[in-house]
Amino acid sequence: DKFMIDNKYLKQDNKNALVSFLKIGIFDIWMCNEDRSFNNFNLLYNTSGKIFVPIDHVCCFNGNNLDKEHYPISDNESIIDSPFLSRFFSRNLQQIKSDIRLEILNDFKSCVKLCNEKLDNILNSAPLEWNTKPDYLRQRLRFLFSENWIKQCENQFNRIFELRTK
Helix, strand or coil, X not given: CHXXXXXXXXXXXXXXXXXXXXXXXXXXXXCCCCCCECCECCEEXXXXXXXXXXXXXXXXXXXXXXXXXCXXXXXXXXXXXXXXXXXXXXXXXXXXXXXXXXXXXXXXXHHHHHHHHHHHHHHHCCCHHHCCCHHHHHHHHHHHHCHHHHHHHHHHHHHHHHHHCC
């Protein structure tokens, strides 16, 4: 998206923006969000914090299909697979690329663990008018916390990250 690539606020060496962008990218991989991509960023930019803020999660779980078996999003359905990512990697940030990648993956694992620990509270705090069924959702969301799924998400993130930051 030309607006994102040419935006004057999104200068190279903006580590906060880069890290927030990558965190959203791995979150979308984990949640099977097919809607946020290079053609449809669905992001706001907080100029004071210099971070991205995700909006519009309606296509999580492969288009909001919790009744069907989940599957990984394709690489081109991820915002990480965009020319925009390489815009962040100036010579200075290229030198700490491995550190940034590890920071994202470690934070991802911590957040997944915390989400798993708090899942009951999260599901039980949904507004009544949403008509959620916490037991059904808990059962359908179990895959998010499996070692296999987490590893698959990490592998996809690493693959796209390496391709786009060469």
